[in-house]
Amino acid sequence: MPEPQTVHCDMQRFMSGFTDVSHIGSTGDGGVNRPFGSEADLQLRAWLTRRMKDAGLQVTVDAIGNLWGMKAGSDPGPAIVLGSHHDSVPFGGRFDGPLGVLAALEVIQTLQETGYRNRRPLGVVSFTAEEPNPFDISTMGSRTVAGRLTTEQLLAAHDGTGRPLELAIAQAGGDLRRLSGVRKTDRDLFAFLELHIEQGRRLESAGMSAGVVTGVCGIYRELVSVAGEANHAGTTRLTDRRDALLAGAELALGVERLLLDRLSRRSRAANNREENAPAAIFRDNPEEELIATVGRFAITPNAPNIIPGQCDFTVEIRGASSSAIHSFAAEFGALAKQIGAARGVQISRKVILDQAPEAMDDTVTDTLRSAAAALRIPCRDLFSMAGHDAAHIASFTKAGMLFVPSIDGKSHCKEEETRMDDISHALAILLETTRRLDGLDIDA
Ligand code: GLV
Ligand code: MN
Ligand code: MN
Numbered sequence: 001m002p003e004p005q006t007v008h009c010d011m012q013r014f015m016s017g018f019t020d021v022s023h024i025g026s027t028g029d030g031g032v033n034r035p036f037g038s039e040a041d042l043q044l045r046a047w048l049t050r051r052m053k054d055a056g057l058q059v060t061v062d063a064i065g066n067l068w069g070m071k072a073g074s075d076p077g078p079a080i081v082l083g084s085h086h087d088s089v090p091f092g093g094r095f096d097g098p099l100g101v102l103a104a105l106e107v108i109q110t111l112q113e114t115g116y117r118n119r120r121p122l123g124v125v126s127f128t129a130e131e132p133n134p135f136d137i138s139t140m141g142s143r144t145v146a147g148r149l150t151t152e153q154l155l156a157a158h159d160g161t162g163r164p165l166e167l168a169i170a171q172a173g174g175d176l177r178r179l180s181g182v183r184k185t186d187r188d189l190f191a192f193l194e195l196h197i198e199q200g201r202r203l204e205s206a207g208m209s210a211g212v213v214t215g216v217c218g219i220y221r222e223l224v225s226v227a228g229e230a231n232h233a234g235t236t237r238l239t240d241r242r243d244a245l246l247a248g249a250e251l252a253l254g255v256e257r258l259l260l261d262r263l264s265r266r267s268r269a270a271n272n273r274e275e276n277a278p279a280a281i282f283r284d285n286p287e288e289e290l291i292a293t294v295g296r297f298a299i300t301p302n303a304p305n306i307i308p309g310q311c312d313f314t315v316e317i318r319g320a321s322s323s324a325i326h327s328f329a330a331e332f333g334a335l336a337k338q339i340g341a342a343r344g345v346q347i348s349r350k351v352i353l354d355q356a357p358e359a360m361d362d363t364v365t366d367t368l369r370s371a372a373a374a375l376r377i378p379c380r381d382l383f384s385m386a387g388h389d390a391a392h393i394a395s396f397t398k399a400g401m402l403f404v405p406s407i408d409g410k411s412h413c414k415e416e417e418t419r420m421d422d423i424s425h426a427l428a429i430l431l432e433t434t435r436r437l438d439g440l441d442i443d444a
Helices: 011-023 039-054 098-113 140-145 151-156 165-171 176-181 202-206 244-269 278-284 322-343 362-374 389-393 420-439
Strands: 058-061 067-071 079-085 122-127 189-197 210-216 218-227 290-293 297-300 310-319 346-355 379-384 398-404
Touching (some): 011 420, 039 067, 098 122, 098 189, 098 420, 151 176, 202 210, 210 362, 210 420, 218 322, 244 297, 310 322, 362 420
Parallel strands (some): 210 379
């Protein structure tokens, strides 16, 4: 195994950049609100562009708004690109996304400053709209790069106010009419590396600084629309009501009941041993499980003296296998039929995402593991139940991810936090992995 070079990233520079970025879209309570298309999204794009240029990178914005900063190598040919995304969920945390983009910048800048002569082109990317957003298209930038979204789909997208996606993309420097140039293949990218927070508790529980991701879960989302009947809240008898909220609420609770039923079936199969009680399976082995969430829920007209006539919500299902995800969606569909009939409401369902699980590349994961071992940084393998841009890039080239622990497993909330010591270890692994991948003599 080659010896690692004793090269250290500049943690002071990294932390100063991270502090600047955390102020952009700051909610003032430790969190950030930086959804795609917001003023904060645009401000951070400008900040990243400046920093990439200062680092001597050649900056381009592609037609979907992805921000690329590239450095030529001594050989032309496919590049090694590191990065993540810079948008956040509504009222999210500071680390989800920007950590990977800033880590990419720091690794490439450190390599340059220490005189490293890269053979392959090296680059940083910050993908557009990784998180769910008002246009209902998440991982938008990486999916477009992977050829998984069509121009028609993108041109048809609007937010709830009727604002076309095309306008939001134009404001980000892109152009939905020029999408043909966005698509990349393994002739453009030799490998993609993404550093991200774990967003769970497994690394923290294991006392490890880093985790090598073996695969990313499949994600399925649907919009459910319940049409009941709005009517007077005082004068309408209970038996005459067709309350859309109550049907929606029953369905949301039904999702939890279906999950609990699955867990107890698993737990019975594990001989009802105490340590395999449903809660324990669920907490410790999310990768073996399937999970579902009703995360957005709205009623109309939403007034104290009107029986809700309309209820719209999302159901999201995630798992390590598409067949398990689809079988849960079918169970949910049966429940929707049953509740719709019992309550006299119309329930319609529209699938807005059906993304298969994706394995990370063996060459990249092996290189991450061997780099960590050479640096004597303990790490373990993990399957990700969070979605990531790397899952889409993995569909056409070698992709890998490194996780750092999330304190108390908190994420998608203002309490999201990771220790700088862990980040420093991860940067060392990332830098060493980049060097090793650059030295590999295999074709893309
Ligand atoms: C991305 O943050 C996800 O939804 O997992
Ligand atoms: Mn996220
Ligand atoms: Mn993320």
